[in-house]
Amino acid sequence: MVKYKSIAEQIRNRIINKEYDASKPLPDQEKLAKEFGTSRVTIIKALNLLSIEGLIYSKQGSGTYIRKNALQMSKLDSRADEYVGVTEQIKGNGKISSVIIAFNVRFPNEDECEKLMITKSQPIYDIVRFRLLNEEPFLIEHTIMPVHVIPNITEEILQKSIYQYIKNDLGLTMLGANRRIRADQPDELDQQYLKCTERDPVLEVIQVVYLDNGVPFEYSRTRHRYDMGDILVVDMKYKN
């Protein structure tokens, strides 16, 4: 663990445990540097992390302050696996299970080539999964992934989590994603699996997900029941 991350973690814990008076600024950077036996630059990097998380904010010439709803915000992280930051209660209780509707390999069309930055001759997986949350219909997910980027996908992996396979078995890490969110009328597949009527909207998320080396590995379209959780987006600027 690098130093600045470890320091950030310690300060984060102090804030969460209310060891700092939230009505006053944190100790200044100089003092923190002395306390942690490090240089000011390292403290700045640590504070930066917390500032990105939305836990604190700095005001030049004044000090570094704890954001009032720091605790609320610190929960709002969204990983791609559960990118739908399904509301907290769901996150806590929920068990997700998957039914594989389709699992094929084929060549990509032009749009897919462009989105995944591959050529027409590079095969892709074409996966459709129906997912349930606590046995209730939750979403339908259409996913394509280049075979050469994410090799050896099996049905067993699809039953669980593709992301865990990518992370734990392939040792790859994700950089992030580009998402496009919209509402739509339900199509036949939606009505069949999500058990919704013609009047029940679906929430659609189309995303391209990238590895940390900049290679896109997933292009997917996910359709949610409108009453099963919403999407949380935290969008904070950062300082450098």
Next chain:
Amino acid sequence: MVKYKSIAEQIRNRIINKEYDASKPLPDQEKLAKEFGTSRVTIIKALNLLSIEGLIYSKQGSGTYIRKNALQMSKLDSRADEYVGVTEQIKGNGKISSVIIAFNVRFPNEDECEKLMITKSQPIYDIVRFRLLNEEPFLIEHTIMPVHVIPNITEEILQKSIYQYIKNDLGLTMLGANRRIRADQPDELDQQYLKCTERDPVLEVIQVVYLDNGVPFEYSRTRHRYDMGDILVVDMKYKN
């Protein structure tokens, strides 16, 4: 303009103008530091900015590379005013006009106090606007804002942009927002103004927007016609 931002800008321009060979890494940090007559740390800060923008990525021990779809990505910014990153074509052509449906001042309820971090005795604006894009029904926006944070709002301001007033006239800057996105069935107001039928879903965004001093100033609920643009979310990790 600080040095590292200026350097980032220059490198960004070179990338966009294809002055660097995208198939090879950028010059290493040492070389860039020498070229720009600065230290390596400053170059790192500049590259960091570009990395956050998604234009480049670094691989330890290897080099700094241009992301292949760099140009695409660099367009995907989302300001809060137009937080609905209405798809590009709309962004380009669109003219937004507003009709004020309601504009009142009242005391907040408990939920509103909590979201805006104010007390029950601090009055708020309560605004409902119907907004059109190129004369077509686009969205309905319910907004509340604390009067003491954003004083002197007038109907004239509401006709244009609240955000421009906040930025230009009040001299305040936004830090960001917390958004919650979902699909919903249309209610009566939606059907009346957005001209949608019972089967046309709406896309709802509930957001709390913050100033850069950490004070929330807006709590709003916006309901969109489902066929008028979607929401773009770029969610990239950054280093440090």
Next chain:
DNA sequence: GAGTGGTCTAGACCACTAG
């Protein structure tokens, strides 16, 4: 092993806030 990015230091000066 050579080259490159990641982290860290100690110290300096500047920009801004607030009393």
Next chain:
DNA sequence: TAGTGGTCTAGACCACTCC
């Protein structure tokens, strides 16, 4: 004017990649 965060330097060592 004193105190605080923001930027910057020059140099060091480490971690990792790739040959």
